[in-house]
Amino acid sequence: MTTSRHAEIAGAGLAGLTAAVALARQGWTVRVHESAPELREIGAGLYVWENGLRVLEALGVLEDIAPNAHHVTDFDVVDERFRIVQRMSFSEARGERLWTVLRPELHKALAQRAEANGVEIVTSSRVVAATPDGTIATAADRTYRADLVIAADGVNSTIRDSLGLLARKHYLLDGAIRLLVPRSSVERSDPQYQRCIEYWKGTRRILYTPCSPDHVYLCFTGRAGDEAAKRLPIDVDMWMREFPRLAFAIERVTPDTPARWDRFPMVKVHQWRRGRVAVIGDAAHAQPPNLGQGACLAMSSGLALGSMLGTSNDIEGALERWEAYERPIVRHTQRWTWLWGLASVAFPHRLQRARSRFVSWLAHRDWVARNLERTSRHVPAGAPVD
Numbered sequence: 001m002t003t004s005r006h007a008e009i010a011g012a013g014l015a016g017l018t019a020a021v022a023l024a025r026q027g028w029t030v031r032v033h034e035s036a037p038e039l040r041e042i043g044a045g046l047y048v049w050e051n052g053l054r055v056l057e058a059l060g061v062l063e064d065i066a067p068n069a070h071h072v073t074d075f076d077v078v079d080e081r082f083r084i085v086q087r088m089s090f091s092e093a094r095g096e097r098l099w100t101v102l103r104p105e106l107h108k109a110l111a112q113r114a115e116a117n118g119v120e121i122v123t124s125s126r127v128v129a130a131t132p133d134g135t136i137a138t139a140a141d142r143t144y145r146a147d148l149v150i151a152a153d154g155v156n157s158t159i160r161d162s163l164g165l166l167a168r169k170h171y172l173l174d175g176a177i178r179l180l181v182p183r184s185s186v187e188r189s190d191p192q193y194q195r196c197i198e199y200w201k202g203t204r205r206i207l208y209t210p211c212s213p214d215h216v217y218l219c220f221t222g223r224a225g226d227e228a229a230k231r232l233p234i235d236v237d238m239w240m241r242e243f244p245r246l247a248f249a250i251e252r253v254t255p256d257t258p259a260r261w262d263r264f265p266m267v268k269v270h271q272w273r274r275g276r277v278a279v280i281g282d283a284a285h286a287q288p289p290n291l292g293q294g295a296c297l298a299m300s301s302g303l304a305l306g307s308m309l310g311t312s313n314d315i316e317g318a319l320e321r322w323e324a325y326e327r328p329i330v331r332h333t334q335r336w337t338w339l340w341g342l343a344s345v346a347f348p349h350r351l352q353r354a355r356s357r358f359v360s361w362l363a364h365r366d367w368v369a370r371n372l373e374r375t376s377r378h379v380p381a382g383a384p385v386d
C-alpha cells in the first residue's frame with residue numbers, strides 16, 4: 001500500500017515545472033521553490049521536437065500551447081553563398097513533429113498546469129543546500145523534509161555542487177543572442193517564410209524561426225571572443241551587412257528589444273541522484289543548443305521521474321531505474337550536439353567552402369542522420385506510445 005508522497009523542487013524552469021506536474025498527477029504533493037521574485041522565461045523561441053511534444057501531450061499541456069505553435073515542415077542551413085548545406089523535412093503524418101513555440105507561453109502553460117494539479121510554487125525562495133535524506137535548506141533559514149528532492153536549479157546548480165555530483169562544467173567557444181521580433185502579415189501568409197533557416201557566415205550564424213502567429217525568433221550565434229557579435233543592444237547594421245538576406249527581419253530589432261547573450265555550456269555529472277535527491281535539466285546535462293534538445297530532454301527526464309516514482313515505495317530503486325532509462329539518450333545527445341557545433345566554429349574563414357562541402361557530405365550520410373534524429377525518436381518513460 002502506498003501513502004501520500006511529498007516532493008520539494010528547487011527551480012521553476014521548464015525542468016522543475018515538468019517534474020512538478022508529472023509527480024502531482026501521480027498523487028504526490030509538490031512544492032516548487034523559485035529563487036527569482038516571479039516566474040519567468042526569456043523572450044525567445046524554443047524548438048520542441050517529437051520527444052518533447054510527447055511529454056507535453058502526456059501532461060495535458062500540448063493543447064494549451066497548440067493554438068500559437070508553429071508547425072515546422074522544413075529546416076534549411078544555408079552558407080555564405082546561399083547554398084543549402086543541410087535540408088530537413090518533417091512530416092506529422094510520419095510521426096516527425098517539430099513545433100516552435102514562445103518560451104514564455106510554454107513556461108506559463110506548465111506553471112498553470114502545475115497549479116491546477118495542486119502544486120505550491122513559492123517565489124523568492126532560494127534553496128542553498130540539500131542532503132541525501134531528502135532535506136532542503138533555503139536562504140531564509142528554513143528547512144523542509146520530503147520523500148524526494150529535485151534539483152532543477154539550472155546550469156549553476158547549488159544542490160548538485162553541494163552533493164559533489166558535478167564531474168565537469170565548461171563553456172564552449174561560442175554563444176548566442178536570442179530575441180523576438182514582430183512577424184509581418186507577409187511572413188504569416190507566404191509559404192517561403194514558413195521555413196526555419198539558419199544562415200552561416202564564417203563563425204557567425206543567424207537562425208530565423210517563425211514561432212507564433214505574431215513572432216519570429218532570431219538567434220545570433222558567434223564566438224565568445226567576437227565582441228561585435230555579442231554586443232548588446234545588437235549591432236543592427238553589422239548583422240544586416242553580414243546577412244543581407246535577413247535584413248528585412250534584423251531591421252525590426254530596436255535598442256529596446258529584450259535580448260540576452262549566453263555562452264554555450266556543457267555539464268557532466270557523476271550521477272543524476274544521491275539518496276533521495278534527483279538532479280534534472282541543465283543542472284544535470286546542460287549542453288550547446290546545436291540540436292535544440294536541452295529543454296526537450298529536461299522535460300523528458302521530468303516526466304520519466306513522475307512515471308517511474310509513481311506509486312513506488314522504493315524511492316532510491318526507482319531513481320536508479322529512472323537514470324538507467326533516461327541517461328543514455330542524454331549522453332548520446334551531448335556528444336552529437338557538441339560534434340555538430342564543431343562544424344561552425346572549427347573552420348577558419350578561409351576554409352568556409354570546405355566547411356560547407358564537408359558538412360553537406362556528413363548531413364547526407366544515413367548513419368549521421370540517424371544519430372542526429374535519435375533523440376527526437378526517444379520515447380520518454382510515461383509518454384504516449386503510438
Ligand SMILES: Cc1cc2nc3c(=O)[nH]c(=O)nc-3n(C[C@H](O)[C@H](O)[C@H](O)COP(=O)(O)OP(=O)(O)OC[C@H]3O[C@@H](n4cnc5c(N)ncnc54)[C@H](O)[C@@H]3O)c2cc1C
Nearest residue numbers: 011013014015035047127154281282289292293294295296
Ligand atoms: C541559445 C540557446 C538556445 C536553446 N534552444 C533550445 C531549443 O530550441 N530547444 C530545446 O529543447 N532547448 C534549447 N536550449 C536549452 C534550454 O534552454 C535549456 O536546456 C532549458 O531551458 C533548461 O531548463 P532548466 O529548467 O533545466 O533550467 P533553467 O531554465 O535555468 O531554470 C532553472 C530555474 O531555477 C531557478 N533557480 C536557480 N537557482 C535556484 C536556487 N538555488 N533555488 C531555487 N531556484 C533556483 C532559476 O531562477 C530558474 O528559474 C537552448 C539553450 C540556449 C543557450
